[in-house]
Amino acid sequence: MVTSEQVARRAGVSRATVSRALNGSAHVSEEVRKRVHDAIISLGYEPDVIAQSMVRQRSRTIALSLFYETQGSAFAQLGQTQRYFYLDMLKHVEQEAAATNYDLLLPSRPYGSAPGNYIRSLQTRRVAGVLALGLSQSDPRAHALVGADIPTVFIDSMAKGPRATYVKSDHSDGTRQATEHLLSLGHRRIAVLPGRAMGLAATERLLGCQQALAYAGLALDAELVRPCGWNTEDAYQEAVALLAERRDFTALLAGSDLMAIGILRALHEYAIRVPGDVSLIGFDDVDLCRYMEPPLTTVRQDREAMGRRAVQQLITMIEEQGEASPIVIPTHLVVRASTGPARSCAAEAHE
Amino acid sequence: MVTSEQVARRAGVSRATVSRALNGSAHVSEEVRKRVHDAIISLGYEPDVIAQSMVRQRSRTIALSLFYETQGSAFAQLGQTQRYFYLDMLKHVEQEAAATNYDLLLPSRPYGSAPGNYIRSLQTRRVAGVLALGLSQSDPRAHALVGADIPTVFIDSMAKGPRATYVKSDHSDGTRQATEHLLSLGHRRIAVLPGRAMGLAATERLLGCQQALAYAGLALDAELVRPCGWNTEDAYQEAVALLAERRDFTALLAGSDLMAIGILRALHEYAIRVPGDVSLIGFDDVDLCRYMEPPLTTVRQDREAMGRRAVQQLITMIEEQGEASPIVIPTHLVVRASTGPARSCAAEAHE
DNA sequence: CTGAAAGCGCTTACAG
């Protein structure tokens, strides 16, 4: 590997000058700057990133902190159906990081995962900041991050601290739009599988639905609200349980598209047509939606905006010690073929 | 941050001794070792990873090199439907890396992406090795990696070099099993959408099908072989084109499960029942398969074995300068509901 | 078995 020493010799200057020329900042005469750059080019020099991190006491690296339940594997969650949504967001995270020249790091967590250890392991790696994705509020890492002195941006979790803020979708407005769409189609009895109870997303989504109904002078039937896990299988199971119990609803709001796929399967097994008998709406707008039978009406989360702004916000916090203000990203209803006019309820209320 | 200096003082020894006690290797008296460890515990010391990388001239980091077409985003590909398969593998990569205490790095590629630059950027980061996933053989990065002196393991690409080897699935045996299954159900005319032409996976999969047919004294109808892109949309388009042209096949082999989803949609639009009219087999065994209508018969790739063994192999190469031998992972047919007895061909050959 | 010293490749006050 070429070192700055060699560049200095070649250009007839000191290493200090090479460093200055490279980092632009200081005053270097045009002539010397040119000599240095020529030397850099002809030797194919690139500064040692590790050495820079050492002296700067900080690496140009953003650590990814992904998913709670995982115990040691970020991708464990990504691989599960309910996480497909995050992937697309990570793509934009990666692009934005690359654009600003930050590496992304998935730290291995050694020595057991006591929360204090977690922060320390980030510190020993000199990470510049951390992007926390899908961490639940109760995750010990989330707690540690909120308290620590490391710039942190949470995505889809409302954690806030002196050095921590968040970026989230407008969940409630999304389900509000979805519910209004159902209302306009004549639906009055709506079942909701909002996802895991108590979570931010599930709670806000439920809220949006309630608000739209309340605005129309209606109320949600509490017994038609069925929290369950976010994945396809759990949603499938819960839908089967619901269908075994009652059928007096004409529409169903799912917490995610992947949940909707499980629900679709349950409806199919019960020979219930979509949207003929029941309308179904997902959430997220994963690309798979288009290929479902029928193609799924859903609420789109702007994953690009979420990913990019999260990184931008984080870098601002890192480089400018900027204030950590939360960011809310709008959502939009995408109408496809899984929603239609409500069948007459009276006719089948107690079939 | 606590430094080894402080630990040394507390334990009444030199920094050299702290380092020795920590790295186990050298001869340190039991008594001193204990004193040092006590000091480490009470101070909450953990060595600075960056400083270690600096002096060792190598970081404990594995770089991920993901996907060709991407231009600057690994997750860009992961987010596309055809890549869902890789996610699950990455989960095991991550677990294995964590188990052996290596960090995973997604390097940002700066200054344009000339191949030489790519290697250099890995060198300046002092990465210990690289795991290349889904890189096509023609990717400039693949070429650079094969020639470079950095330990590299390719997954699903047969690149080989003095410091580079690969781990791959037994694609051809997978489609051989699938084809034998179809033959046993009476199918004789089989259409194949093997994926992108000329790729390793597509070529081997096609080969397995041909071999099984040849063994039964049959041949593939070249016009029923339809290469196309790996994603859901491309498969959908290609299936529509095929159906518009001819229907004299009773079974269809897809290059991946996500492709099968697109094909399923095309069949549905043509009111062709699965498996009543046509049997369909996917490849990969993504978890979504179970929720398709009908649940998809497919060939399972052992993603855990691929991910784990790839990392193990890489670490062996890094730490023991071990010989770089290729690894082939077996595949297995998983029969679900999308395959059934062949309809009588004669009756509908030229409907 | 243990310590003093050198060195990994940079950057940054401090002088000039």
Place this chain on the structure above:
DNA sequence: CTGAAAGCGCTTACAG
């Protein structure tokens, strides 16, 4: 504007 020197936090021959 530029150089000599110190220092970032470790590890590792080299002595003893």
